[in-house]
Amino acid sequence: MNLIKLEILLLRRSFIIGGGIILFFTALLGSLADYYLNNAELLEAVEQFPDAVIEGFGFHVSVMTSFEGWTSGQIYTYYVLLLGCFAAMWACASIVKDRDMGTDEFLYSLPYSRLHVYFSRVAAQLFLTSTIFLLTFLITVACGFLFSQIESVRTIFFIMLAGYFIVLAFSGIGYILTTLLHSERSAMSAGVGIVMISFLLNMMAGMDETVSWLSYFSLFYVFDTKALVHGDGLSISAAAATLGIYIAGTALGAFLFKRQDVVR
Amino acid sequence: MNVIKMNNLTKYYGKNTGVENVNLSVSKGDIFGFIGPNGAGKSTTIRMLLQLTYPTSGSVELFGLPLHKERPSLRRKIGSLSSEVHYYKEMTGKQILQFTAKSHGLSLQETPVYEYAERFQFDMNKKVKSFSLGNRKKLGILQGLLHEPELLILDEPTSGLDPLMQQSFFQLLNELNHHGVTIFFSTHVLSEVEKLCNRVAFIKSGKLLETSHMTEVKGMNERVIEVTFTEPGDKRKKFGLADIDPYAAFTQGVHYITVRGRLHEALQRIVQYPITDISIHKPTLEQLFMQHYDQKESDGDSR
Numbered sequence: 001m002n003l004i005k006l007e008i009l010l011l012r013r014s015f016i017i018g019g020g021i022i023l024f025f026t027a028l029l030g031s032l033a034d035y036y037l038n039n040a041e042l043l044e045a046v047e048q049f050p051d052a053v054i055e056g057f058g059f060h061v062s063v064m065t066s067f068e069g070w071t072s073g074q075i076y077t078y079y080v081l082l083l084g085c086f087a088a089m090w091a092c093a094s095i096v097k098d099r100d101m102g103t104d105e106f107l108y109s110l111p112y113s114r115l116h117v118y119f120s121r122v123a124a125q126l127f128l129t130s131t132i133f134l135l136t137f138l139i140t141v142a143c144g145f146l147f148s149q150i151e152s153v154r155t156i157f158f159i160m161l162a163g164y165f166i167v168l169a170f171s172g173i174g175y176i177l178t179t180l181l182h183s184e185r186s187a188m189s190a191g192v193g194i195v196m197i198s199f200l201l202n203m204m205a206g207m208d209e210t211v212s213w214l215s216y217f218s219l220f221y222v223f224d225t226k227a228l229v230h231g232d233g234l235s236i237s238a239a240a241a242t243l244g245i246y247i248a249g250t251a252l253g254a255f256l257f258k259r260q261d262v263v264r
Numbered sequence: 265m266n267v268i269k270m271n272n273l274t275k276y277y278g279k280n281t282g283v284e285n286v287n288l289s290v291s292k293g294d295i296f297g298f299i300g301p302n303g304a305g306k307s308t309t310i311r312m313l314l315q316l317t318y319p320t321s322g323s324v325e326l327f328g329l330p331l332h333k334e335r336p337s338l339r340r341k342i343g344s345l346s347s348e349v350h351y352y353k354e355m356t357g358k359q360i361l362q363f364t365a366k367s368h369g370l371s372l373q374e375t376p377v378y379e380y381a382e383r384f385q386f387d388m389n390k391k392v393k394s395f396s397l398g399n400r401k402k403l404g405i406l407q408g409l410l411h412e413p414e415l416l417i418l419d420e421p422t423s424g425l426d427p428l429m430q431q432s433f434f435q436l437l438n439e440l441n442h443h444g445v446t447i448f449f450s451t452h453v454l455s456e457v458e459k460l461c462n463r464v465a466f467i468k469s470g471k472l473l474e475t476s477h478m479t480e481v482k483g484m485n486e487r488v489i490e491v492t493f494t495e496p497g498d499k500r501k502k503f504g505l506a507d508i509d510p511y512a513a514f515t516q517g518v519h520y521i522t523v524r525g526r527l528h529e530a531l532q533r534i535v536q537y538p539i540t541d542i543s544i545h546k547p548t549l550e551q552l553f554m555q556h557y558d559q560k561e562s563d564g565d566s567r
């Protein structure tokens with residue numbers, strides 16, 4: 001508990017900034033839903049957007065008929081993008097930040113095992129990420145009830161949960177990288193980088209049939225949010241894939257870190 | 265009983281050598297000085313003792329337990345201080361100390377930390393980012409000692425402390441030692457070792473040169489006389505200084521004469537002539553090192 005509290009203390013500022021931005025965007029987009037959904041002209045204009053933009057930013061006009069559709073296209077995209085960046089940054093910095101601050105000699109000469117430190121960090125980050133996920137879900141639902149109509153809270157929950165699983169997968173990749181990086185700054189770049197690459201791959205895949213295979217390398221593509229809007233349940237295989245990346249990444253990171261030298 | 269035992273301890277950093285084949289043991293109750301110039305391998309050795317790194321080959325034992333696998337609970341018996349002492353900048357000294365106490369399963373009130381803070385005039389309520397190096401070092405001392413460890417492993421503990429604080433710190437170490445605490449510390453300041461240690465090891469370029477009891481350290485009974493005569497120029501021959509020390513040196517108007525025992529005879533000889541300046545001191549660490557080193561080299565050659 002001591003170590004988990006420490007990690008939360010260390011991430012406090014980043015958590016408040018990240019959480020604030022995400023919740024702000026969610027509330028903004030959520031409150032604007034009806035303005036767009038009832039605006040036929042605007043939707044027509046959106047339909048003329050390049051495919052890549054439609055794919056990347058989730059402007060699927062076909063589902064833009066309900067608040068759930070709006071959530072899957074708009075709120076979802078920004079939430080995965082932003083929370084993904086923050087979670088991946090935290091994960092990438094997990095171990096390397098102490099090397100950067102010079103606090104590693106202090107931390108690892110306490111009577112905690114390396115794995116205890118490592119998994120406490122993972123747990124603390126899981127807690128922070130989950131908190132933002134739950135708050136985003138609650139705010140989305142609240143906006144739906146206040147400014148629009150909600151047909152199925154369950155659908156909205158699944159959409160947000162799908163995003164949460166993707167975010168966890170980004171964290172998993174971050175844990176593999178954290179022992180290999182050399183400074184906190186590079187950890188930040190790497191965190192934002194992996195999310196951006198994934199996002200851009202998905203966007204590029206939408207440009208043309210011939211490059212659609214690119215999306216197979218993008219975590220943004222894993223869940224079919226359009227199907228979720230139509231009432232389908234969460235795809236088991238997609239959930240297994242994203243959680244698999246999270247667990248495997250965490251385990252690999254632990255393995256790499258267990259006997260790593262703490263040197264200046 | 266050996267509290268620390270190193271067998272052929274070797275650490276390479278890629279192609280760089282950290283230390284090579286270090287054999288050394290520290291007994292319970294020792295105050296052991298580990299002395300060497302920059303880059304000698306002091307920190308490398310200490311990091312292996314603290315399980316921050318693992319040896320390339322050879323082994324270390326603490327309290328008779330080998331460290332080839334991680335032993336976090338052993339660290340409850342060890343107090344350590346790293347040479348650069350960095351802590352989380354946004355936390356206060358007190359938060360760091362509370363965190364440390366908790367890691368040992370203690371509350372701050374159960375520890376001697378308030379007493380030590382008073383002793384070192386340390387204000388623990390400030391944030392770490394406002395600390396000078398000396399204050400960080402004080403925090404390091406408190407943090408390393410609060411769980412009343414049986415063994416202290418300290419990497420250049422006094423660097424950054426002012427002379428007064430150094431003295432308080434040495435006094436504290438002495439008191440702890442009287443209560444049975446074993447102390448292993450690195451330094452490049454010979455006088456610290458002289459004041460405090462009963463045993464000493466010299467290390468240079470990753471190799472242990474010599475381990476001895478303080479009283480047996482060769483050259484410890486030597487004195488270096490630095491003298492400037494009123495009459496200018498090299499007077500080694502004219503004043504018969506070579507009879508005192510055949511290797512007497514002369515640079516920039518100063519004569520350097522090393523004497524072993526018989527200090528009064530040497531001085532009688534020197535004061536026959538008018539002097540503008542004279543000082544007598546113990547050999548510097550550098551000079552002792554060179555002697556050890558030259559000796560080892562020539563021993564090697566003659567074989």
Ligand SMILES: Nc1ncnc2c1ncn2[C@@H]1O[C@H](COP(=O)(O)OP(=O)(O)OP(=O)(O)O)[C@@H](O)[C@H]1O
Nearest residue numbers: 263264277280281282301302303304305306307308
């Ligand atoms: N992380 C590292 N990578 C490569 N070489 C290293 C590393 N750390 C130490 N070394 C090398 O190992 C040798 C011993 O270094 P170490 O830090 O143990 O010296 P030291 O005796 O503590 O010196 P100082 O008095 O400067 O603290 C040096 O030659 C150094 O260059």
Ligand SMILES: [Mg+2]
Nearest residue numbers: 306307347419
């Ligand atoms: Mg050092």
